[in-house]
Amino acid sequence: MLVEPPISAGESLQIANLEIRPTELQVLADGRRAGFTVREFELFFLLAKRLDSVVQRPEIYALMWGGDMQRRDRSVDVLVRKVRGKLEVVAPGWRYIHTHFGIGYRFTPEQDQ
Amino acid sequence: MLVEPPISAGESLQIANLEIRPTELQVLADGRRAGFTVREFELFFLLAKRLDSVVQRPEIYALMWGGDMQRRDRSVDVLVRKVRGKLEVVAPGWRYIHTHFGIGYRFTPEQDQ
DNA sequence: CCTCTTCTTAACCGGATTTTCTCCAGATCG
DNA sequence: CGATCTGGAGAAAATCCGGTTAAGAAGAGG
Structure with a gap:
């Protein structure tokens, strides 16, 4: 019986129309190319x-910046906006990052209409 | 392609036709998706x-808002109505929150007829 | 030192959410 | 039956949150 090896972080991943190369960022x-920083x-x-999972804003903050997020900190959504902007340039008509008001963000590729 | 299992066991509960993800709200x-606030x-x-337990209105109020519920406070049932409405949209034909007049509310999933 | 890029911080604003209010039908009770 | 109480429904008022933009640090490279 043939068993595929688990995907290693070094290989590229395909989600919807996106190819992700973690080792190359x-x-x-x-x-x-999205051209992310x-x-x-x-x-x-x-x-x-x-x-498809909602990640809460404070968790995103803790993972990206460490520590607790102040109530009115805009770091997360400013960065979200930049990511959205660059994705929009290379994939018009697609939506990836969905806002869950008061909770956080969810990554789910969707095509308009 | 799935990068990682989105949900590990224990982060998700199943009751009747509902999947509840507490960490994601x-x-x-x-x-x-119900789309609750x-x-x-x-x-x-x-x-x-x-x-299947009847939770009394004053207890709901105390847990959600803290303190004692004024006699004519509508906070609880306004919120119950909104929850019912959103469940109705995603699960027509089901009833979940049952009113016990003068007492409180009970959560029990039931299908119509 | 200068320029360019990236990252962080701050402020404003519109809209979503939460709370509060009012009206009304149905239930309860004497 | 009549009076009173409770919860359903809709919407206004108040509050909160995130989108957006821009300016201020921080760092790299020449």
């Missing part, structure tokens, strides 16, 4: 690894 | 944790 949408990729990958 | 009925989820979860 690169994301390609239909072959077009390091921090942007970290946020993107953190959410993408937990596909 | 999410409830799914047959895979459809934070407060709505809190009320839902409070009742669901006490399946």
